[in-house]
Amino acid sequence: MNVVAALIAVIGMVILVWLGVGVLKLYTLFGVVIPYAAFLTFLIGLVYRMVNWAKSPVPFKITTTCGQQKSLPWIRHSRLESPATNFEVFLRMALEVLAFRSLFRNLRADLRGRKLYYGSSKWLWLGAILFHWSFFIILVRHLRLFSYPVPGPIDLLDKVDSFFHIGLPHLYLTDVAILAGLTFLLLRRLVDAKVNYISHASDYFPLFLIFGLVISGMLMRYFFRVDITSVKELTMGLVTLHPKVPTGIGLIFYVHVFFISVLVAYFPFSKLVHMVGVFFSPTRNLPNDNRRVRHINPWWENVPPKFLTYCEWQEKFKEQLESAGQPIDEDCYKEKKES
Amino acid sequence: MALPKPDELLRDVNYDRMPAKHWMDTKPEFRPGAYCYAGKPSVVEELGLPFPREWQPHDEDWKLPPNWKEIVLNAIKDRAERFRSFKLFMDICVRCGACADKCHFFLGTGDPKNMPVLRAELLRSVVKGEFTRSGKLFGRLAGARKLTEDVIKEWFYYYYQCTECRRCSVFCPYGIDTAEITILAREILHEIGVNINWILEPVRNSAFIGNHIGLQPHTIQENIEFLLMDIEEITGLKIEVPINKKGAEILFVTPSADFFAEPGIYTFMGYVLLFHYLGLDYTISTYASEGGNFGFFTTHEMMRKLHAKIYHEAERLKVKWILGGECGHMWRVVHQYEDTMCGPAPSNLEVPKSPITGTVFEHAKSTKIVHICEFTADLIAHGKLQLDPSRNDNYVVTFHDSCNTSRGMGIFEEPRFILRHVVNNFYEMPENTIREKTFCCGSGSGLNTDEYMEIRMRGGFPRANAVEYVHEKYGVNMLACICAIDRAVLPPLMNYWVPEVQVCGVHELVGNALVIPGEKKRTTDLRFQPLKGVEEEENV
Numbered sequence: 001m002n003v004v005a006a007l008i009a010v011i012g013m014v015i016l017v018w019l020g021v022g023v024l025k026l027y028t029l030f031g032v033v034i035p036y037a038a039f040l041t042f043l044i045g046l047v048y049r050m051v052n053w054a055k056s057p058v059p060f061k062i063t064t065t066c067g068q069q070k071s072l073p074w075i076r077h078s079r080l081e082s083p084a085t086n087f088e089v090f091l092r093m094a095l096e097v098l099a100f101r102s103l104f105r106n107l108r109a110d111l112r113g114r115k116l117y118y119g120s121s122k123w124l125w126l127g128a129i130l131f132h133w134s135f136f137i138i139l140v141r142h143l144r145l146f147s148y149p150v151p152g153p154i155d156l157l158d159k160v161d162s163f164f165h166i167g168l169p170h171l172y173l174t175d176v177a178i179l180a181g182l183t184f185l186l187l188r189r190l191v192d193a194k195v196n197y198i199s200h201a202s203d204y205f206p207l208f209l210i211f212g213l214v215i216s217g218m219l220m221r222y223f224f225r226v227d228i229t230s231v232k233e234l235t236m237g238l239v240t241l242h243p244k245v246p247t248g249i250g251l252i253f254y255v256h257v258f259f260i261s262v263l264v265a266y267f268p269f270s271k272l273v274h275m276v277g278v279f280f281s282p283t284r285n286l287p288n289d290n291r292r293v294r295h296i297n298p299w300w301e302n303v304p305p306k307f308l309t310y311c312e313w314q315e316k317f318k319e320q321l322e323s324a325g326q327p328i329d330e331d332c333y334k335e336k337k338e339s
Numbered sequence: 340m341a342l343p344k345p346d347e348l349l350r351d352v353n354y355d356r357m358p359a360k361h362w363m364d365t366k367p368e369f370r371p372g373a374y375c376y377a378g379k380p381s382v383v384e385e386l387g388l389p390f391p392r393e394w395q396p397h398d399e400d401w402k403l404p405p406n407w408k409e410i411v412l413n414a415i416k417d418r419a420e421r422f423r424s425f426k427l428f429m430d431i432c433v434r435c436g437a438c439a440d441k442c443h444f445f446l447g448t449g450d451p452k453n454m455p456v457l458r459a460e461l462l463r464s465v466v467k468g469e470f471t472r473s474g475k476l477f478g479r480l481a482g483a484r485k486l487t488e489d490v491i492k493e494w495f496y497y498y499y500q501c502t503e504c505r506r507c508s509v510f511c512p513y514g515i516d517t518a519e520i521t522i523l524a525r526e527i528l529h530e531i532g533v534n535i536n537w538i539l540e541p542v543r544n545s546a547f548i549g550n551h552i553g554l555q556p557h558t559i560q561e562n563i564e565f566l567l568m569d570i571e572e573i574t575g576l577k578i579e580v581p582i583n584k585k586g587a588e589i590l591f592v593t594p595s596a597d598f599f600a601e602p603g604i605y606t607f608m609g610y611v612l613l614f615h616y617l618g619l620d621y622t623i624s625t626y627a628s629e630g631g632n633f634g635f636f637t638t639h640e641m642m643r644k645l646h647a648k649i650y651h652e653a654e655r656l657k658v659k660w661i662l663g664g665e666c667g668h669m670w671r672v673v674h675q676y677e678d679t680m681c682g683p684a685p686s687n688l689e690v691p692k693s694p695i696t697g698t699v700f701e702h703a704k705s706t707k708i709v710h711i712c713e714f715t716a717d718l719i720a721h722g723k724l725q726l727d728p729s730r731n732d733n734y735v736v737t738f739h740d741s742c743n744t745s746r747g748m749g750i751f752e753e754p755r756f757i758l759r760h761v762v763n764n765f766y767e768m769p770e771n772t773i774r775e776k777t778f779c780c781g782s783g784s785g786l787n788t789d790e791y792m793e794i795r796m797r798g799g800f801p802r803a804n805a806v807e808y809v810h811e812k813y814g815v816n817m818l819a820c821i822c823a824i825d826r827a828v829l830p831p832l833m834n835y836w837v838p839e840v841q842v843c844g845v846h847e848l849v850g851n852a853l854v855i856p857g858e859k860k861r862t863t864d865l866r867f868q869p870l871k872g873v874e875e876e877e878n879v
Binding site for chain 1: 345346348349352353354355356357358362419420421422423424425426427430431432433434435436437439440441446451454456457460473477479480481482505508509510511512513514515516519546547549555556557560561582583584585625626639643644645646647648651652655673674675676678679680681682683698700701702703704705706708713716717720745746747748749750751752753756769771772774775776800801804805
């Protein structure tokens with residue numbers, strides 16, 4: 001049900017583009033208006049999201065410590081797993097964001113009879129790394145459509161990505177990698193009973209959407225060649241804010257553009273915000289220096305705690321204290337007289 | 340209901356078989372052994388918490404206040420405004436499932452709603468369904484639903500089936516911390532009078548008497564005197580424990596279970612022997628007589644109310660710094676909350692400095708509270724303790740990292756360093772079950788009540804399973820830990836799964852090994868068990 005709904009949504013988009021561009025010839029709407037609107041939604045939505053998170057304070061320093069704390073000088077603390085300084089936090093975050101450190105820890109538990117076994121399980125990590133890094137490189141590679149002349153590094157990236165010179169045009173490694181990553185992530189959601197059980201349609205939807213995006217892109221490059229000069233004319237027009245719509249670009253290009261538009265517009269309002277959210281995560285982005293540096297909670301800063309004071313307690317248990325020979329604090333009475 | 344035998348308990352558990360029904364359509368079953376009793380009206384009332392009334396979770400009607408829904412929705416909004424963690428964790432989960440089989444309750448029950456991702460989703464779905472347009476529009480497709488009374492019952496069942504151990508947050512690629520979600524969910528439930536007695540009664544006792552079971556000042560003293568008599572019988576040493584002594588250098592705060600409950604009392608005897616050996620100028624307090632803090636399992640405000648007494652007492656007694664005993668959640672509170680909620684520390688406190696070694700505990704320079712394992716490890720490293728580990732030769736020891744001190748503090752090496760010096764036989768459990776990947780005892784966060792025994796035995800199963808492994812492989816018969824809840828709940832857990840294994844605190848073993856000037860030749864350990872070799876000698 002969830003899978004079908006998500007798939008229908010994505011197929012519906014193809015039909016929509018076919019109707020809009022193929023039948024109704026709304027080139028400007030699909031080539032200019034929708035991309036601009038989507039990009040604006042992305043920017044505004046993302047800023048709104050980040051401001052919204054930032055508006056809520058971090059009342060406590062709740063670092064998840066995954067390694068030895070910094071305590072006695074002769075005990076080596078874990079700089080990456082229990083960072084003691086902001087620089088070490090930076091390293092921990094870098095490893096988390098760039099290398100998916102926590103996913104790399106993943107284990108699998110198996111119950112046989114009444115015995116539990118744990119095995120290393122790095123497939124999820126591998127699938128996630130393949131997918132995310134390929135996506136990132138592909139995005140950067142696309143900058144050559146938005147720049148003139150194309151900067152050297154982007155040209156170089158292009159050359160490296162198509163290094164093996166397979167087929168013509170040369171096959172990009174990242175195209176293969178992202179397909180592999182996506183396929184794994186999708187299959188995992190379908191096949192693994194636990195992950196399947198927790199998946200919503202909104203978990204399948206972005207997967208299908210990105211699948212569509214990648215496949216339409218690859219079809220354009222390797223099979224139904226589109227006129228790259230016209231495409232660049234359009235993209236350069238978009239980026240220089242002088243949009244014009246050249247004729248004769250294939251329908252498939254508009255499908256591709258529509259997919260990316262929907263993806264970026266959907267981004268800030270969905271789980272995809274994890275990309276920026278991870279930077280805000282208080283269990284990861286704070287140092288484990290709680291006893292060394294006081295953390296301030298803004299909503300408690302000028303609110304003193306309410307509790308049973310010693311003197312109130314002493315009054316209550318005076319008899320017991322006296323009979324047990326425990327000292328009575330005379331200061332309690334002094335203070336009373338003074339005040 | 341009698342507990343099934345260990346071989347039968349997990350018969351129906353299968354991690355790869357999920358219910359046919361969607362999780363939004365299944366309801367928890369409040370059967371004996373699987374839920375905790377509701378807070379007694381008198382206790383709820385005395386604490387000033389809302390809606391005291393007679394009710395039980397197995398009742399059809401929970402007698403919620405008429406405007407319960409409004410209260411809950413406002414509470415959610417309020418928490419989102421005050422806790423970035425909550426807001427963020429509701430937004431960014433991608434349901435990758437890395438956490439799914441990391442939770443001890445999932446591993447022991449196979450219940451999908453014990454997967455941390457679904458535990459969070461129980462609340463997330465309501466946040467989406469009640470507060471977001473897409474959730475209202477797409478409903479279940481977007482993982483959204485409306486808040487109903489059944490949802491409240493489900494929250495109660497599963498947020499009191501999470502021990503806030505944070506194991507899932509180690510594996511989550513975004514560090515989503517279910518403990519944080521559970522803490523806030525419980526806080527929200529308190530606002531409509533949904534609570535459990537096993538947490539609230541200790542909170543009441545701590546707030547108005549001083550400690551969990553409500554030991555009054557003279558009773559604490561009597562208990563300690565009783566333990567000192569045992570010490571005298573074992574070592575021949577006459578020792579005194581200073582109580583409420585003004586001007587002492589150090590205030591020692593430990594969980595109150597160490598005063599009265601086995602095997603915590605042996606740990607307490609260990610502390611006392613160590614302090615005597617050192618000639619330490621310290622005092623305990625019968626007012627701030629609880630290191631543990633069940634307020635942490637209630638609300639942030641309640642945690643603060645209970646914990647504020649420690650600094651208050653340190654100020655009154657004019658001590659220089661505070662030493663904390665072996666306790667799990669006490670140390671999460673001390674390490675991650677104390678300075679923020681009760682600080683800055685009173686001005687009479689100084690940066691802690693060991694009077695024996697001169698070591699300045701720079702890492703605690705703001706809170707001024709040092710963990711006893713840090714203190715003792717420093718002593719051993721400086722060669723200040725004469726130790727005879729052979730006195731622990733009856734024991735083959737392994738070490739259980741407590742959740743809170745592991746993932747909410749990071750104290751891994753200190754207790755191990757001590758253990759390697761006080762025992763001859765020490766073996767680690769498998770690496771995926773210790774340190775930051777350690778498993779909960781299954782009864783943490785205030786769930787250590789007898790009526791909850793079935794779930795406790797299930798939740799503790801992964802821990803027990805790892806102990807069983809080292810028991811079979813190395814003959815381990817002693818499970819050392821640095822947590823009072825562990826000391827209370829691991830014995831029944833071991834008794835159920837691995838009956839040959841006993842439980843102790845690290846400082847009990849220190850107390851056994853410590854060679855104290857003026858003591859008589861010891862023939863038994865602190866449990867009055869004959870030392871290895873002694874019996875044979877006497878028989879010759």
